[in-house]
Amino acid sequence: MKEILTNVKNSKANSLMLFAVYFVINFLFLTKYGIRQSFVPISILIVAFIAVHIFLFFLRKNELLTKKINIKLVYLLTGILGVGYIALCHILKDPYQMNIDRWQTLDFSLDYWIHGKYIYNTRNFMGNLSSYLPGQLLLALPAYLLGNVGYLQVAAFLLFSYAVLLEFKSNLIRFTAILMLGISLSYIYEVVCKSDFISSFIFVAAFILFWHSKFKGDYFQKPVLLGVCLGVLFLTRSVAVIPLIIFLLKPFLATDTNRKIKTAVAFILSVGILLLTVFFPADNLDYIIQHNPLVLQGQSNTLVMLGFLVTTLVMSFYVRTIHDVFYFSAYIVFLVMLSFVLEKYLLFGLGFQHNLFSTTYLAACLPFSIIAYCFSVQKETEKV
Numbered sequence: 001m002k003e004i005l006t007n008v009k010n011s012k013a014n015s016l017m018l019f020a021v022y023f024v025i026n027f028l029f030l031t032k033y034g035i036r037q038s039f040v041p042i043s044i045l046i047v048a049f050i051a052v053h054i055f056l057f058f059l060r061k062n063e064l065l066t067k068k069i070n071i072k073l074v075y076l077l078t079g080i081l082g083v084g085y086i087a088l089c090h091i092l093k094d095p096y097q098m099n100i101d102r103w104q105t106l107d108f109s110l111d112y113w114i115h116g117k118y119i120y121n122t123r124n125f126m127g128n129l130s131s132y133l134p135g136q137l138l139l140a141l142p143a144y145l146l147g148n149v150g151y152l153q154v155a156a157f158l159l160f161s162y163a164v165l166l167e168f169k170s171n172l173i174r175f176t177a178i179l180m181l182g183i184s185l186s187y188i189y190e191v192v193c194k195s196d197f198i199s200s201f202i203f204v205a206a207f208i209l210f211w212h213s214k215f216k217g218d219y220f221q222k223p224v225l226l227g228v229c230l231g232v233l234f235l236t237r238s239v240a241v242i243p244l245i246i247f248l249l250k251p252f253l254a255t256d257t258n259r260k261i262k263t264a265v266a267f268i269l270s271v272g273i274l275l276l277t278v279f280f281p282a283d284n285l286d287y288i289i290q291h292n293p294l295v296l297q298g299q300s301n302t303l304v305m306l307g308f309l310v311t312t313l314v315m316s317f318y319v320r321t322i323h324d325v326f327y328f329s330a331y332i333v334f335l336v337m338l339s340f341v342l343e344k345y346l347l348f349g350l351g352f353q354h355n356l357f358s359t360t361y362l363a364a365c366l367p368f369s370i371i372a373y374c375f376s377v378q379k380e381t382e383k384v
Helices: 002-010 012-034 042-057 063-068 071-088 102-114 134-145 151-167 171-182 185-192 197-214 223-234 238-254 257-279 285-290 302-316 322-348 359-383
Strands: none
Touching (some): 012 042, 012 322, 042 171, 071 151, 134 197, 134 257, 151 185, 151 359, 185 197, 197 238, 197 322, 223 238, 238 322, 322 359
């Protein structure tokens, strides 16, 4: 097993597979939503999409471009995309007419949360119930207070860019990572719709990079702070636990008992306090059991999820570097979401173009696949 993983991680095929994950996620968005517009033929869009991604993949091979990419260009790209995303947050004038409910669900969930009302028994204008966990509400709160929940995705993009600037020293890789997220159709869709799904995983990916950079060699130097951060991230999306396990399980088992206890207590207290803020307004315990985010969130088959959880636990012991954390996270999160999407197709017969076909869920691995791809490119260039 160890030899197989080592060969896969060190091979050029690894970067190709990671880029393929990124490509497939965005290609599905293009084909699903591209045929719903009549301005540009879908065939032209597909050709342009493939051309852009071929250029993006072979960018590192172009010596002329790589020499011209400096830190000023990286900052300029980040600034242009950041301003563009702010503009996209205001482009959708009538989300009610477009039958897009994510923004409204997040908006009223935050409003209810702030005013001490129970969140999980109120339907949005499309008849769907909120399933937001309190960790995600906490992270989205600044955007809500600024008057536009779409700013959450702008903040997530800027956080991603900052994390990339800190982790990678090559301006080519920095430029590539920021550009990949910036032109990602799935992420642009999230910004326009003022959604928050991908941002949950960007926060997790950025946290892993920050914590690794700050406490390299000993992740448990600040056990209380670590426990609080894990408590918040744990209560964003259920799948967010996968990269966190891969990142910290092995170091947690290796650290001393005192740090284990401090981290665990801080984590439990953080989770308990956050859950109390959303469940306290409920009428009684039975009401919470019937109306809670775990029931309302889309969950895959229990046995399938247990299988992926066991796989995650096993793979965490094969982590040797921060590169491995992102390699394993990208592949496992993608496969988890793919199994969920396929399950919905097989059980409910939802076609690819159906509004309820969960294309968005595949994008959960987007930040991990981009960063893992950049690590793979970095390894290739270092060998050269």
